[in-house]
Amino acid sequence: MAIAIILSGGTGLRASTDIPKQYIEVNNTPVIADSIGVFERHEDISEYVIVAADEWTDYIMKFTGDKFIGFAPAGKTRQLSILNGLKALSNIASDDDTIIIHDAARPFVSAETITTLVKACKTHDGAMPALPVKDTMYIRKGDKVHSLIDRDTIISGQAPEAFLYKKYLNANEVLLPEKILSIKGSTEPAFMAGMDVAVIDGDENNFKITTKQDLVRYIQIKSGNNESIRT
Numbered sequence: 724m725a726i727a728i729i730l731s732g733g734t735g736l737r738a739s740t741d742i743p744k745q746y747i748e749v750n751n752t753p754v755i756a757d758s759i760g761v762f763e764r765h766e767d768i769s770e771y772v773i774v775a776a777d778e779w780t781d782y783i784m785k786f787t788g789d790k791f792i793g794f795a796p797a798g799k800t801r802q803l804s805i806l807n808g809l810k811a812l813s814n815i816a817s818d819d820d821t822i823i824i825h826d827a828a829r830p831f832v833s834a835e836t837i838t839t840l841v842k843a844c845k846t847h848d849g850a851m852p853a854l855p856v857k858d859t860m861y862i863r864k865g866d867k868v869h870s871l872i873d874r875d876t877i878i879s880g881q882a883p884e885a886f887l888y889k890k891y892l893n894a895n896e897v898l899l900p901e902k903i904l905s906i907k908g909s910t911e912p913a914f915m916a917g918m919d920v921a922v923i924d925g926d927e928n929n930f931k932i933t934t935k936q937d938l939v940r941y942i943q944i945k946s947g948n949n950e951s952i953r954t
Contacts (some may be wrong), residue, residue, distance in 0.1 A: 727771035732797025752937035757830035818889035825883035849886035849912035849920035853878035
């Protein structure tokens with residue numbers, strides 16, 4: 724079994740909405756409800772916590788189910804929010820439990836991806852889904868092309884990412900208080916700590932709602948162009 728941490732502390736500024744993007748409603752249901760629902764229904768998930776700002780907890784509670792065990796406070800950065808979620812599991816998770824970290828604003832994660840992550844953590848310290856890079860990659864120096872990167876060696880990471888609880892908690896705590904502030908991706912602390920992290924196939928449909936264009940794509944998938952947005 725695995726425990727999920729759903730991150731819902733982001734402000735969603737790049738999506739240019741009045742409220743954080745994970746709370747935007749389509750057909751009277753917010754983005755976060757889709758993310759919660761996948762973990763609530765998945766047979767490999769025993770429990771989940773949600774990292775969120777206090778002002779949103781009552782609202783989120785409307786969309787939680789039996790596997791929900793509580794909230795953790797949002798941190799100054801995404802990685803500090805993750806650390807808060809990990810600490811909230813200190814009396815629940817065992818050292819070798821699989822912890823799955825997901826973004827509330829990534830509503831179309833598949834059950835298959837979660838299953839594969841859990842399976843990978845039986846033989847690895849962690850696992851992350853990733854997509855191949857399609858465009859030719861260059862290194863820029865000033866206003867000129869400096870060198871070419873072999874795109875076959877480059878991948879684009881996605882969430883959710885999964886890790887063994889104790890090793891990943893330790894990997895984050897050793898970065899306190901300053902180094903953790905520069906972390907951008909969930910797998911960075913694991914890699915820096917020398918953890919064995921497997922790469923599994925990503926999913927093009929498992930996109931994160933970051934920009935206005937992403938939000939439009941989400942609405943089109945959910946209900947088409949004629950549906951109004953509640954912000």
